[in-house]
Amino acid sequence: HTLILVNTTTTSQPILVHNPHLDGLKDDVLYHFSLGTETHDLPAMFGDVKFVCVGGSPWRMKSFIEYIASVLGMEDPKAEYPNICAGTDRYAMYKIGPVLSVSHGMGIPSISIMLHELIKLLHHARCTDVTIFRIGTSGGIGLEPGTVVVTKQSVDANFLPKFEQVILGKTVMRNTDLDPGLAQELLECSKELNQFDTQLGNTMCTMDFYEGQARLDGAFCSYTEEDKQEYLHNAQKAGVCNIEMESSVFAAMCKMSGLRAAVVCVTFLDRLKGDQLTSSHDILNNYQQRPQILVGHYIKKHLTHKKDS
């Protein structure tokens, strides 16, 4: 059977690249995917993609595709889900039906390389009407650990909704808007599921995990517990619900390329109460599944089976 989108609009939305030089490339090598336009038939491999889900950990993105296979009733107990990027260890990529799952490593630069090549891949494959999710883990501010946060706005370390891209040594500001309708639909999915708490809030995107997030347990720390609490409370006043390291460039690049985008992160701990991740492996593993359950529910709602003729 084939899965098709429910309620597709009559006008289809392509994936936009903004680079006049690409047309002149005979071969486009997507180096960090170990794929390319001359070596791979990208429209045949990826032309049917409607949903992309990205996350930091390659293991989690493999487990996501297995989960989606079961949610969509496409699982085959004998099935192996091969890593499409097996020729490299930079990123891992898995696909089932119209759903693509890609890992992006940690931090803005790492996800940025992946997104450049993913956007080009979807463009070369002539995909249309693609929705993309980042599923991740984060530190919460004033939330019960295990709460899922759907990002309203991604903000920087000064709580401003912008991403600074350096181009030829000059800083260019980019907007970090995400799709408000998609965020609202995800909140409704969480109500339908009724398995865990999901909130809409701002997400702070930082350049590192320790000093950049006011942790007291890094190799270096030049501030006090009081400084930390003041900073995190100021973040909370600015509407920040959680902190991670990729959402701003994700929002900026998806907006530029016409991808409907959402950021869905579970909180592993309440940063007002501590810094260390001391919860058991089983508890963290359970929390980690929540964004994928939410996104899986959304995807299932938007696909319907079409009988092959």
Added chain:
Amino acid sequence: HTLILVNTTTTSQPILVHNPHLDGLKDDVLYHFSLGTETHDLPAMFGDVKFVCVGGSPWRMKSFIEYIASVLGMEDPKAEYPNICAGTDRYAMYKIGPVLSVSHGMGIPSISIMLHELIKLLHHARCTDVTIFRIGTSGGIGLEPGTVVVTKQSVDANFLPKFEQVILGKTVMRNTDLDPGLAQELLECSKELNQFDTQLGNTMCTMDFYEGQARLDGAFCSYTEEDKQEYLHNAQKAGVCNIEMESSVFAAMCKMSGLRAAVVCVTFLDRLKGDQLTSSHDILNNYQQRPQILVGHYIKKHLTHKKDS
């Protein structure tokens, strides 16, 4: 047999953490390594480490430890080199004798998380006199592909030798000095090996691979070939020999913690002539081995066998 350092000085240099809060931690969970002070005997596991080699790719860091085992005459054809961080897929870590090999992913935030936890690990393990190398790949400027660059200074996108660390929303400047004596010794090692060209030069560290490095082949590009050439020629005039994405924070954090540090990257292409990595897998693989050959030679020179009594 045991390998010990040649010509160790009489005063030993510890690994410095700069964080008064660490002493108060009963357990220090090194979350992204899946290690901790309560769950692992870090002094027993790592106390003998004298050399640490880090690089982006987990595959390359496994291959490095296999290579070092053969260089030091410690290989065992039946030996498996287990991943010490097998409980996580964030980083991979391997060890043989006094040599530790750790992957760091791509970009400043990713290597920064790893270095915070590595510096704490070496501190908890009470290591002394540790030398650290980053072995990596890079784009060259005006160099024959395959040339190895030992970094003199790591510079930012405006060719300045500084790293901007954001702490509680404020930017702090950090020095990116590397050990000049170590760099000189590595150049001498290259002469002794006489297998490939090695140069001393500045390394530009950028926040992304496409727009940040003036590539014309990303998903987005708002500048011309002439703009690109002007930018790269200005970099060349400022002494920049190659471009990568981790050296500045590596230099800054190693300096703060008292680690003797060097950055050794091979150039995969000449960016004045192109942007895409189109060389064959075999050629790139050969180039990739050069930093490890150079660092392996250095390590071998500094270790001597001590007969166990």
